[in-house]
Amino acid sequence: MLKKRTLNIVLLIALSAAALWAAGSKEGAEESQALTLRVLSVYTPDHAVGPAVEQINQLFAETHPDVTIEMQTMGADDLKQVLRTDFDSGNPPAVFNFWADNSNLDFIEAGRWLDLSGVLAADPAWKDNFLPGALGVHGYDTSGVWGLPQASFVLGMYYNKDLFVKAGISNPPETMEELYMDIDKLKALDGITPWPIGNMDGWRSVHLFASLFYKINGTDAATLAAERKIRHDGPEVVNTYKAMQDLVESGAFGDQYTGLGYADEIALFNEGKSAIRFSGSWTLGEIDGVDTGFFPFPYFKELPQFEGDWFAGFADSWGIASDMDPALEAAAVDYVKLWTGPEGSRIFAEEAKNIPAANADVDPEKTGDLFATVVSSMSSITNSEVDFATPERSKLVADQVGANAQAVLAMEMTPEEAAKKLQQVVDSE
Amino acid sequence: MRTFKKQNPVIAAFLLPGLLMYGYFFALPVLQTLWESMFYWKGLSSTAKKEFIGAGNYIYLIGKDPYFWKAFGNTVYLMVGSLLLQVPLGFILALILNSGIRGKRFFNIAFFMPYVLSATSVALMWRFIYHPEGLINQFLQLVGLSGLTNSWLADPSTNITAIVLVGVWQGAGFLMILFLAGLVNIPKEILESCRIEGARPYQVVFRIIIPMLWPVVITVITLVMINSVKSFDIIWILTRGGPFHSTEVLTTWMYQLGFNLSQPARGTAVASFIFLFVLLLSVVIRKVSRRDSVEY
Numbered sequence: 001m002l003k004k005r006t007l008n009i010v011l012l013i014a015l016s017a018a019a020l021w022a023a024g025s026k027e028g029a030e031e032s033q034a035l036t037l038r039v040l041s042v043y044t045p046d047h048a049v050g051p052a053v054e055q056i057n058q059l060f061a062e063t064h065p066d067v068t069i070e071m072q073t074m075g076a077d078d079l080k081q082v083l084r085t086d087f088d089s090g091n092p093p094a095v096f097n098f099w100a101d102n103s104n105l106d107f108i109e110a111g112r113w114l115d116l117s118g119v120l121a122a123d124p125a126w127k128d129n130f131l132p133g134a135l136g137v138h139g140y141d142t143s144g145v146w147g148l149p150q151a152s153f154v155l156g157m158y159y160n161k162d163l164f165v166k167a168g169i170s171n172p173p174e175t176m177e178e179l180y181m182d183i184d185k186l187k188a189l190d191g192i193t194p195w196p197i198g199n200m201d202g203w204r205s206v207h208l209f210a211s212l213f214y215k216i217n218g219t220d221a222a223t224l225a226a227e228r229k230i231r232h233d234g235p236e237v238v239n240t241y242k243a244m245q246d247l248v249e250s251g252a253f254g255d256q257y258t259g260l261g262y263a264d265e266i267a268l269f270n271e272g273k274s275a276i277r278f279s280g281s282w283t284l285g286e287i288d289g290v291d292t293g294f295f296p297f298p299y300f301k302e303l304p305q306f307e308g309d310w311f312a313g314f315a316d317s318w319g320i321a322s323d324m325d326p327a328l329e330a331a332a333v334d335y336v337k338l339w340t341g342p343e344g345s346r347i348f349a350e351e352a353k354n355i356p357a358a359n360a361d362v363d364p365e366k367t368g369d370l371f372a373t374v375v376s377s378m379s380s381i382t383n384s385e386v387d388f389a390t391p392e393r394s395k396l397v398a399d400q401v402g403a404n405a406q407a408v409l410a411m412e413m414t415p416e417e418a419a420k421k422l423q424q425v426v427d428s429e
Numbered sequence: 430m431r432t433f434k435k436q437n438p439v440i441a442a443f444l445l446p447g448l449l450m451y452g453y454f455f456a457l458p459v460l461q462t463l464w465e466s467m468f469y470w471k472g473l474s475s476t477a478k479k480e481f482i483g484a485g486n487y488i489y490l491i492g493k494d495p496y497f498w499k500a501f502g503n504t505v506y507l508m509v510g511s512l513l514l515q516v517p518l519g520f521i522l523a524l525i526l527n528s529g530i531r532g533k534r535f536f537n538i539a540f541f542m543p544y545v546l547s548a549t550s551v552a553l554m555w556r557f558i559y560h561p562e563g564l565i566n567q568f569l570q571l572v573g574l575s576g577l578t579n580s581w582l583a584d585p586s587t588n589i590t591a592i593v594l595v596g597v598w599q600g601a602g603f604l605m606i607l608f609l610a611g612l613v614n615i616p617k618e619i620l621e622s623c624r625i626e627g628a629r630p631y632q633v634v635f636r637i638i639i640p641m642l643w644p645v646v647i648t649v650i651t652l653v654m655i656n657s658v659k660s661f662d663i664i665w666i667l668t669r670g671g672p673f674h675s676t677e678v679l680t681t682w683m684y685q686l687g688f689n690l691s692q693p694a695r696g697t698a699v700a701s702f703i704f705l706f707v708l709l710l711s712v713v714i715r716k717v718s719r720r721d722s723v724e725y
Contacts, residue, residue, distance in 0.1 A: 077669075081688045088472045088693070106471055106691050200583050202671060256561035258672070259580025395690040400495065407673035412585060421495070428493040 035067045035328050037335060040083060040093035042316060044073040048285025049316075052351035060338055067331045076203075087112050092321040094332045098147060099315055100137050100386050102226070102393045108146050114320040115144035119333050126341055134357045137314045148340045149314030149357040150348065153280040154378055155211055157298075158370075161291045163192060163275040172295035176215075176243075179298045183252045186275045193254035195276040196268050198261040199409050202402045205244070207311065208278065209405035210388040211297045213240040214309040219385035226391035233416075233423035241408045241415030248411055258410045281374050282315070284353035294373050296380065308382030314357050315386075400425040459704060465694065466701045472693035486698035496674045497699070500682040503589055507678060508657035510593035511600070515653055516646075518597060519604025524634070526605070527612040537609075541602040548599075552666035555595045556582070559667075582668055585675040592664055592676060596657070604649050611645035612638070647718040654710050658703060679703050 043049040057069050072093065074082065079097060086092050087107060098104065107113050120127040120135070127135070131152060138147035159172060167185040186194035198204045213222065217236045224230045225237075247253065260268075268274040270288045277283065278297070299307040318336040320329065338344045345356035350366040355375060364372060385391075389398035404418040413421070466486055470479040490497045522540055526533050543551065558564045559581040566578040581591045615638065623633050639646065661680040664670065670681035677685070679699060687696025 084472075084688050084691075088688075103691060110471070200580075200672060202673075256580055258583040259559075259561035396495075396692070399685075399690055403671075403673040406671065410583065410672065412673065412675075425495050428489075428495070 035325075035331055036070050037067050037095065037328065037331050038070045038072065038093040039335070040079060040086070040096040041071060041073050042076050042079050042097045044075070047073075047352075048282065049348065049352040049354060052347045055347050055351065056339060056344055059343070060335055064331055064334065069335075087321075094321055094324060094328055095335055096319050096321070097150075098317055098319050100149075100313065100317065100390055101398075102140065102391055103395045103398070104138070104146065105140050105393065108140060108142065108144070112322055113146050114322045114324075114329065114332075115146065116148060116320065116333075116336075117143070117145040119337075120145060123337070126337055129342055129345075130340070130358045131314075134314050138317060138319075147317035147319040148336060150316040150318060150339055151282065152314050152355050152357045152378075153282055153312060154374065154381070155207060155278070155280050155297060155311040156374070156377065157295050158269070158277040158279060158283065158287065159293050159295065160269065160272065160275050161293050163189065163272070164293075167275070172293060173298050174295070175301045176298045177301050180250055183250050187251055189275075191273065193257075193268065193274045195252045195278065196257050196260060196265055196274045197253050197278060197409070198263070198265045199253075199258050199406055201261045202406045204262060204265070205405040205409040206387060206389070206402045207280075208244060208247075208409065209240060209401070210385070211278075211311045212243045213237075213388055214311060214383075214385060215297065215299045215306050216240055216243065216303060218306050219309045219383040222385050222388045223391045225388070226393065228426070231423060232397075232426050233419040237419045237422065238415045241404075241418050244405070244408050245411060245415065248409060280315075281355050282352075284355075284368075284371055284374065285351075287370070292370055294370060294377065296377055308380060310381045310384050311386070312378065312381055312384040313386040394426075394429045396429055397422075397426055462697055462704070463701050466698040468694050470694050471691055472687075486695050487702070489695060490698055490702070494695070496677050496682055499674060500670075500677040500679050500699075503676060504658055504678045504680075506589055507593055507596070507660065508654050510590065511596055511653050511657045512650065514593065514597045515600050515604060516649055518601040519649070520608050522601060522605040523608030523612055524638075526609060537606075540605050543599045544603040546599070548662035549666060551595065551599050552663045555591075555598075555663075556667055559591055582676075583672055585672075588668060588672075588676050592667060595663055595667065596660065599663075600653070600656070604653070607645055607649055608642065611642045615641050643718075647714065650718075651711065651714050654714065655707055658707055658710070679706075 041053070043053045045053075053071065053073075057071070060067070060069065072082075076099070083093070083096055083098065087110075092112065104113075130148070134149050134152070135145055137149055138145060140146065157172070163186065164172070164182075167182070167189055169182050169185055173179040173182050183194045186192060197208060210222070213236070216239055221230060221236055225232060230236055265274070265277055265279075266283075266286050269277045270286075270290060272290065277287075279286075297311070318339060320332045320336060324332065339348070340356075340358055342358065342360050345358045345360035346362055348354055348356045349360055349362045349371075353367055353371050355371070389401045392398045392401070400422050404413065404422050407413040408415060408418045467481060467483055468479040469482045469485065522536075526536055526540075530536070560566075561578070561580050565581065569575060569577050579587055582588045619637065619641075620633065623637055628636070659680060660678070661684070664676060664678055664681055665684070668676040670677040670685060680703065683696050683699035683703065685696075686692040686699060
């Protein structure tokens with residue numbers, strides 16, 4: 001009796017296992033038909049590009065009904081960490097946003113990113129539609145194209161026209177000397193902070209540091225620093241830190257800037273509580289309800305040779321993971337092609353008021369006058385560089401550049417201390 | 430004795446699955462972490478070239494790393510601050526609730542509530558409270574103390590203390606529950622006789638209650654110390670170790686090195702250091718706290 005019961009149990013287990021295996025195989029067979037394209041993107045639903053994502057995904061779904069897009073969106077800082085973790089753990093997204101940075105070579109040298117030069121060559125119309133220079137952003141001195149930029153940008157100054165008039169400023173400043181005079185006038189307005197900068201978000205002070213560095217030393221100096229041809233505790237860096245602290249001492253940023261973030265900057269400007277915003281052209285879609293003008297980041301009167309040296313370039317690039325299933329890889333290429341092609345670029349510009357990295361037939365009614373002003377200002381660029389640490393290979397040095405800029409702007413370090421600390425990190429690498 | 434020996438294989442057979450699981454899921458990863466910390470590598474691929482450098486990562490951390498000692502100092506500050514504030518606060522709350530006040534159940538839930546909230550919710554809430562235009566500064570302005578307003582999380586002189594206070598706010602209720610569980614086990618007769626003998630309240634606390642609660646006190650101290658060293662989520666959401674690394678602790682620096690700064694091997698070395706530090710703390714606490722518990 002006992003033997004018979006035992007036999008029954010064994011048979012039951014065997015049958016169940018067989019049934020489960022069969023179900024699993026069937027599921028696996030169905031899965032091979034449907035593709036899931038995981039996209040890791042900085043374009044969160046509340047990002048200015050958020051509405052464009054919806055439109056582009058819909059267009060993609062129309063031509064790729066067998067592909068499901070799994071959007072995973074987050075802020076830039078989080079995305080960089082998730083991207084690294086996903087690749088480290090062998091679970092990379094198919095398509096992802098990233099930014100120009102020499103440390104991307106870690107991924108490329110490990111063979112984890114797809115070289116897009118082949119697919120670009122196969123579609124000359126797509127390739128030739130990119131703006132000059134856009135395809136070179138992610139070359140990193142290799143023969144490959146490791147990413148395609150979605151946006152082009154310039155960093156500059158957005159100002160509240162009404163507040164400028166109220167303060168008696170007839171023309172926006174061109175030089176730092178004029179800017180200081182205007183800050184004094186704006187400070188006289190009740191309840192207005194001339195130019196709040198959200199130092200709690202480290203990249204704000206990094207952008208300010210880089211913009212000032214280029215106006216003092218020229219953009220080429222960033223490459224020289226990365227190649228260790230100029231020292232990080234030399235006059236180039238020290239003078240830039242001094243210029244940052246001069247701005248703090250002028251009262252431009254108000255009292256609470258050390259505790260504010262980027263979102264606070266936007267809120268203060270849109271509420272009419274601040275007069276100037278220093279930001280990239282991606283901010284065009286973030287400005288709301290304020291009659292806004294634009295002027296280039298001021299240069300130093302005694303250094304006119306660097307007037308045309310701008311913090312500008314290409315951003316929000318798309319990359320594709322290597323070693324994927326060929327069908328998934330083809331879908332990923334199509335997805336990136338849609339975003340960076342003429343139609344995707346048009347939607348990107350019109351919906352987000354963001355300047356695309358490729359040519360597009362944009363309706364000026366939809367993008368507005370400010371968009372046109374910013375785009376036309378780009379013609380005065382003679383030299384450009386993205387971040388100061390973009391040519392830098394060591395992430396530890398790049399991190400110290402950021403930490404120093406934040407500490408200097410918070411007046412927690414003297415320019416000399418900060419430069420010395422930076423050089424120590426360079427030496428330790 | 431003979432029977433015990435005879436049963437040994439049976440006992441071993443029953444222990445084996447547990448031991449195997451413990452070995453596979455705990456001992457092996459710990460040993461692997463220690464082993465990995467002795468290599469130089471960049472992660473990203475299991476086939477990435479690894480170079481054995483022995484104690485190189487540890488030597489770098491101790492001698493060259495720009496923020497390791499800062500992170501260690503902040504970790505110790507966090508631990509000591511939590512011990513000095515959280516443990517007494519939890520104990521005082523337990524004493525108050527054990528004194529027979531009205532609304533005991535309500536206060537019990539109210540004080541314990543922060544502990545059941547997720548760390549993310551707690552950190553986000555306190556980010557708003559500490560914001561330059563947040564509740565604390567608004568309150569200070571309301572009572573005419575505008576001069577005391579501050580950017581609490583941005584100012585290096587206040588931010589690490591601000592983080593300690595969040596931990597105290599969240600954790601004190603849990604410690605209160607642990608102390609309460611011990612307090613209700615102290616016979617009422619002993620406390621009553623102390624009162625009749627004329628003992629003052631502080632004498633009752635220090636001479637009777639604390640000695641009788643000693644095993645609970647040691648457990649609480651151990652928990653607070655180890656949790657402080659391991660804490661990550663609240664700090665990460667509040668400040669991400671910034672600004673300019675001023676609130677970096679060992680766990681955030683481990684994460685930064687491993688996932689942000691392309692230094693996974695050095696991150697692993699920090700992880701190993703944390704493990705050894707916690708191990709050392711546990712041993713020290715056990716040694717220091719070894720005293721006879723009071724029987725009653």
